[in-house]
Amino acid sequence: MVISGEVFEAAGERTKVIERPDEGCADSFEASSRGAILRNLEASEPNWRWLVPFDSAADCSLRFTRQQLHTTAITSAEHSVSLEALARRNTAHISIFFVRTGGIEIGGRRGRKMLSIPAGHVASVCQLAARRLAFDARSSWLALHIPASALRRHFEDITGRPYVQKFVLPLTGFSEADADGLYQTLRQAERNLSPDYPSSDSGEERPILAKAYEQLALAKLFAKLPHNLADAFGRGTLPAAPRQLLKAEAFMRENLSKPITIDDLAGAAGCSPRALQRMFRTYRGGSPIGTLCNYRLAAAHCAIKAGQTANITDLAISLQFSNPGRFSVLYKSAYGLSPSSALRFARDEGKIELADTSEHG
Incomplete structure (x- = not known):
C-alpha cells in the first residue's frame, strides 16, 4: 500500500501520490516532470499511448484522479503541459469529456481531424484503435468512461426502448440541456467517494453509493442531454427520420x-x-x-x-x-x-x- 502524500524521486523526477490506490478507490497522482507524467498516465490509462511534446510549457505539471464507480469510471485532470494520446486498441468504451479550460482535439486515422471540444463544452468520444486525442496546455477536464455494453443495458432499462444505434453526444455547451447538471453530479460523486471525504466509507456502503451515483449520472445523460437517441424520450430534438x-x-x-x-x-x-x-x-x-x-x-x-x-x-x-x-x-x-x-x-x-x-x- 502506498501512503497518501508520499513523494518519490528518481533521476530528478518527482511524483506525489495524493491518494491511496486501494481496490475500489481513486487512482490519483501529481507529477512535475515529463517522465513522471508519462509513467503515471501509462499506469492509470494503459489503453492509451501517451506523449508530452518537448515544445510544451516550461512549467511541467499534471494533477490526475481516477474514480471507479460501478461499471463506469470518472477521470479528472489539470495540466500545464500539452498532452497527446493514441488508442492502442478498440475497447468498446465511450468517453464523455467535459472541458473546463483549454481544449481537446479528437482525430482519427492518418491525422484526420474529427472534433474539437473547447472550454465550456462537452462531447462523446469512442475509444477506437488509432483514435488520437490532443489536450491543450493549461487545460482542465473531467471525463465519464462507460463500457458500451453498460450504456446499452442502462438505456434499455431506463427507456424501455431497444438500443438500435450507437450513442453519440454532439458538441454541447455546459449551459445547454442541463449539461452542467450532469457535470455537477459527477463532481459530487468524485468528492463523496474519495477516501479523503469526511464521511467517506470504504466498507460495504461505498459500492452501493457508487452504483447509485452511476445510475443517477446515466439517467441524467439520457434524459437531459441532446444525444442521438433523444427521440426515445419523445423530445423530438433531432430531425425526424424519414x-x-x-x-x-x-x-x-x-x-x-x-x-x-x-x-x-x-x-x-x-x-x-x-x-x-x-x-x-x-x-x-x-x-x-x-x-x-x-x-x-x-x-x-x-x-x-x-x-x-x-x-x-x-x-x-x-x-x-x-x-x-x-x-x-x-x-x-x-x-x-x-x-x-x-x-x-x-x-x-x-x-x-x-x-x-x-x-x-
Missing part, C-alpha cells in the same frame, strides 16, 4: 420471430433496398439488417430479464438466430455477459424477490 425508415422499423418490431430480408423491409417501407440502406446509414449509423439484429437482441435481453425463457437455444432460434453460438457472441458483445450468465442472474434475482415476498407476506 417515414420509410420508420415503416421499416415498425415492420421489424412486428415480425421479430419471422425471417426478414432486405427486400421484405424495402417492400414494407415502400422504397428500394438501396434507398433504405442509405437512410439507415444516415439516421441509424448502420444497415437495416444490423438494426433488426439490435431489435432482436433487445427482445432476447428483455425475455431473459423477465424470466420468460428457460432455454437459450430455443430463445435464439425463436428470434431467427439460426446459430445459437453466434447469438451468444452477439449478446455478450451487446450486454457484457453471456446469455446463459444473464439467465442465471435473472433466476437468482427471482429467487431473492420470491423469498422477500414470502418473508413479508
